[in-house]
Amino acid sequence: MSKIGIINYGSGNFKSVCNALNHLNISWAEITSNDHFSKVSHIILPGVGTYRDCMERLEKMDIIDILKNAIKSDKKYFLGICVGMQVLTKYGTEFGKHEGLGVINGKTGIINKNKKKKNTIPHIGWTEVTFKKNSKIYQGIENNSSFYFLHSYRVQTTNTEIISGTVDYGDEIIASLESKKIYGVQFHPEKSQMNGLRLLNNFSNL
Amino acid sequence: MPKLRIIPIILLKNGRVVQSKNFNRHQVLGTPSVIVGRLSNWCADEVIYLDISRDSQYDLNRDDLNFKNNNSILSIIKEVSENCFMPFTVGGGIKTIQDIEDRLAAGADKVSINSQAISDPKYISECARIFGSQCIVVSMDVKKISQSCWEVYANYGKDSTNHSPTELAVKYQEHGAGEILLNSIDKDGAGTGYDLPLVKSVVDAVSIPVIAQGGVGKWEHFQECIDFAKPSAVAAANIFQYTENSYFNANEYLYENSYDVRKPTLNTIIETAEN
Numbered sequence: 452m453s454k455i456g457i458i459n460y461g462s463g464n465f466k467s468v469c470n471a472l473n474h475l476n477i478s479w480a481e482i483t484s485n486d487h488f489s490k491v492s493h494i495i496l497p498g499v500g501t502y503r504d505c506m507e508r509l510e511k512m513d514i515i516d517i518l519k520n521a522i523k524s525d526k527k528y529f530l531g532i533c534v535g536m537q538v539l540t541k542y543g544t545e546f547g548k549h550e551g552l553g554v555i556n557g558k559t560g561i562i563n564k565n566k567k568k569k570n571t572i573p574h575i576g577w578t579e580v581t582f583k584k585n586s587k588i589y590q591g592i593e594n595n596s597s598f599y600f601l602h603s604y605r606v607q608t609t610n611t612e613i614i615s616g617t618v619d620y621g622d623e624i625i626a627s628l629e630s631k632k633i634y635g636v637q638f639h640p641e642k643s644q645m646n647g648l649r650l651l652n653n654f655s656n657l
Numbered sequence: 658m659p660k661l662r663i664i665p666i667i668l669l670k671n672g673r674v675v676q677s678k679n680f681n682r683h684q685v686l687g688t689p690s691v692i693v694g695r696l697s698n699w700c701a702d703e704v705i706y707l708d709i710s711r712d713s714q715y716d717l718n719r720d721d722l723n724f725k726n727n728n729s730i731l732s733i734i735k736e737v738s739e740n741c742f743m744p745f746t747v748g749g750g751i752k753t754i755q756d757i758e759d760r761l762a763a764g765a766d767k768v769s770i771n772s773q774a775i776s777d778p779k780y781i782s783e784c785a786r787i788f789g790s791q792c793i794v795v796s797m798d799v800k801k802i803s804q805s806c807w808e809v810y811a812n813y814g815k816d817s818t819n820h821s822p823t824e825l826a827v828k829y830q831e832h833g834a835g836e837i838l839l840n841s842i843d844k845d846g847a848g849t850g851y852d853l854p855l856v857k858s859v860v861d862a863v864s865i866p867v868i869a870q871g872g873v874g875k876w877e878h879f880q881e882c883i884d885f886a887k888p889s890a891v892a893a894a895n896i897f898q899y900t901e902n903s904y905f906n907a908n909e910y911l912y913e914n915s916y917d918v919r920k921p922t923l924n925t926i927i928e929t930a931e932n
Contacts, residue, residue, distance in 0.1 A: 466764045470739050499766070500789045546786065564864075568658065571864050573791040573835050576659030576889065577702055577919050597660055597919050599703075599744055601766070601791045620658060642744045642766060644700050645922065 456491030498534030502543030536635030557608030565621030598638035662890035678846030680814035708749025738764025785833025841871035848874025857886035
């Protein structure tokens with residue numbers, strides 16, 4: 452039985468995530484339909500692209516209900532990457548308002564422009580993440596390490612206890628979430644060199 | 658705020674890694690697979706692959722070359738991505754939505770669009786809508802016309818467009834480009850430093866990240882450009898090919914001079930569950 456299932460909905464970074472796991476000698480299986488879920492204990496939802504596109508593709512694959520259930524029921528570990536984390540929220544406003552998976556209380560909106568700090572949108576590059584709690588996926592990684600970000604939208608939640616890391620980008624932006632078995636990272640661990648690989652390794656060891 | 662990025666650019670021509678001068682002289686440096694091995698040890702911030710194979714190359718009664726090259730860009734992307742845990746952008750000859758889909762599916766993270774953006778700026782909007790702005794780099798090849806006047810050239814620096822780089826950069830930004838990759842044709846391969854006023858003019862004209870490229874002959878040139886023009890990223894091609902650990906050395910140079918770059922590291926092995 453493969454432990455890790457990576458949802459393949461045609462996201463650009465699907466292959467990058469697979470490559471990273473291969474490099475770490477972690478076995479994984481591709482999830483493309485409902486019956487693949489029972490075979491895995493961990494689910495990774497990669498994401499590059501828009502909120503709407505991600506939801507539309509998951510819908511087309513007809514896996515939204517089973518995915519929601521798997522995340523909500525606390526039976527499987529879940530890691531959402533970038534848009535894969537954003538769609539955990541109730542809705543996103545990228546190219547119109549679109550409903551998300553709604554498993555965490557929050558929404559996804561565009562990054563605020565801060566004239567003083569001259570932040571550009573999209574937020575692209577290596578930014579230091581400040582840890583907000585002792586998350587298991589950050590084990591062995593120094594606080595304020597840099598990770599690779601590539602996004603124009605960000606998650607907002609009033610439920611601050613689920614925030615495990617932030618970055619300063621105009622505002623304080625959520626870099627990562629942790630709520631029971633649900634993990635989400637706004638950055639791309641599969642593209643964050645050693646620290647990113649460490650994080651993926653930590654997730655697979657949960 | 659993000660770290661200043663240092664980006665090695667790998668130039669590919671007909672499936673070979675080349676060094677370029679003024680956009681027209683190309684010296685073969687080796688095969689991509691050799692470079693790939695070195696890259697994974699560099700721990701670079703990201704890497705850009707530009708396929709500069711030109712149509713004219715296909716007229717040398719070498720149909721095999723044409724065919725091989727079309728195949729090889731995707732197989733090169735695949736090969737690179739397997740051991741490349743940093744973002745990588747692929748550019749060259751991208752004209753359709755399918756071109757982008759193919760490259761992303763092969764493992765690229767971003768694409769760089771050049772000539773197609775000049776002839777059809779709406780293509781950028783379409784790409785941004787489908788793939789997200791963060792995936793779309795628009796690249797410009799620029800020639801200096803006079804002291805304070807520059808012009809963008811199309812088709813690998815061959816065709817005049819009558820557009821100024823700032824005018825096009827603003828237009829690209831409006832159409833949803835995520836980043837601008839700014840190449841200087843005059844400085845390409847010269848090793849005399851960036852075209853500083855050019856970089857500054859484009860950085861000042863847009864709010865999206867600008868990647869400066871063309872002219873680095875020593876690490877001080879990075880410093881010069883950062884101080885004068887404040888781009889989001891500094892890129893270079895030829896200089897990274899000369900010596901072992903050149904990226905690490907460049908990174909270390911800027912880090913030790915207190916620039917806000919990532920701490921220089923070399924690849925280390927992570928202990929996995931299996932070992």
